Amino acid sequence: MTVWNRKAASAALLAAVIAVTAGCSKGDSDAESTSDPAKSTEAGKEPVTLKIMWFNTLVAKEAVEQFISIPVKQKYPYITIEFMDVKTGAALPDLITTGQSIPDIVITDYSNLSTAIDLKYPTDLNEALKKEKVDLNGLEASPLDGVRALGAQGELYGLPFYMDKYMMFYNKDIFDRFAISYPTGEMSYTDLIGLAKRLTRSEAGVQYLGYRWADLYTFGFQLGLPVINARTGKADLQSDGWKRALSMIKEMVDTGIDNKITHEHFFKEKRLAIYPQWMGAAYGLIAQEGGALNWDIAAMPYSSDQPKTSGPTKPIYLLASAAGKHKEQAIAAISYVATSPEVQMLLSQNGRISVLKDKAIQQQFGTKLQLLQGKNAGAVFKYPFGKLPNTTAYESQAWNGLDTAPVAIIGGTDVNTALRAADEKANKDIDTYRSGRK
DSSP states (O other), rough: OOOHHHHHHHHGGGHHHHHHHHGOOOOOOGGSSSSSSGOOOOTTSSSSSEEEEESSSSOOHHHHHHHHHHHHHHHOEEEEEEEEETTTTTTTHHHHHTOOEEEESSEEEEEHHHHHHTTTOOOHHHHHHHTTOOOOOTTOOOHHHHHHHTTSSOOOOOOOEEEOEEEEEEEHHHHHHTTTOOOOSSSSSHHHHHHHHHOOETTTEEEEEEEEEOOOHHHHHOOOOOBTTEEEEEEEEOOOHHHHHHHHHHHHHTOOOOOOOOOHHHHSSOOOOEEEEHHHHHHHEEEEETOOOOEEEEEBOOOTEEEEOOOOOOEEEEEHHHHHHHHHHHHHHHHHHHOOOOHHHHHTTTTOOSBBHEEEEEETTTTTBBGTTTGGGGGGSOOOOOOOOEEEEEEGGGGGHHHHHHHHHHHTHHHHHHHHHHHHHHHHHHHHHHHHHH
């Protein structure tokens, strides 16, 4: 199974619950008033239909309709955007490889952006944006710098649409049971490990768990650790940063917190105290499985070498097909939703982090998403967002190697040995991938 299919298959487990969130907001009808079609100077243009598909980044059809299709139709009455579902054997790489009809627009995230570029899917937006005088100065630097860094010759292969954030969701009842103060976000990872140890205990026949560390890649991403060294082009898993990350995971493993903890321990069994998760995935899980769970949100800890700085966001990007028949219209659509204060306000109100540097938009975060009412949603902006780590088109080839390191320490291997073996496997897989691409 290819790496993108492995990741897509894993992500697909959350597809149903993520789709729920598109209908969870209050006042969804506001989407229809994002702009006035009467103000459009292009109402007489030839009607076109653009197909849109996600690539390894699950986005519900309802969300595409609410945040892209309706606003674009209001701005450009001649453009219709239709959701193109991803089916088995018909993901973006399959369509490109087999020469089938590919979508005009693709939605993907930072981790998969370089792979989409390697597939030669997206067009360079620079000239079109310059011609139409699209101003990108209002966008947050981090997601824009992230996509710019992937253009070898200065190409701009996509625009950030919104951002996702890894946050700590916690069960207030467990903290109350043990008389422990709720997490405020005012802590380092050292503090977090100490807190997780205090919360991991057995009482009345119930084994409570302090924290779920998910996987090493996600843990390292929050610390801004690149998998691939930008200078050498090789996996760099024996760096001091990765040693620190795996050592912190080992501390939790030694406490009894392994990689078998899932969202069910938090939502159904209600014995996991802190559940870190991307907000987009958490929304769907809470809507479907949250029930009477007494929960709230806190910011992730900060790294000791970057005090008071949050981990990077996960930008979600919109790409226009280089081979599309309606390239001009696709670029107009994605540049509009990326830079429109009205669309970005709508996203923010519905719990998506805007890519615009607009405090008024940030202050409206989550105000129309029912499940965030009464919650500490402002924790999303507690600290400045961290810098995105370097990524490459073949980074995903190193993920299997990276995954071996936590398994090794759970089995008793020391950190240095586990990372050395992970590094060797990652680079072997990268070499195999590169040989196959020649």
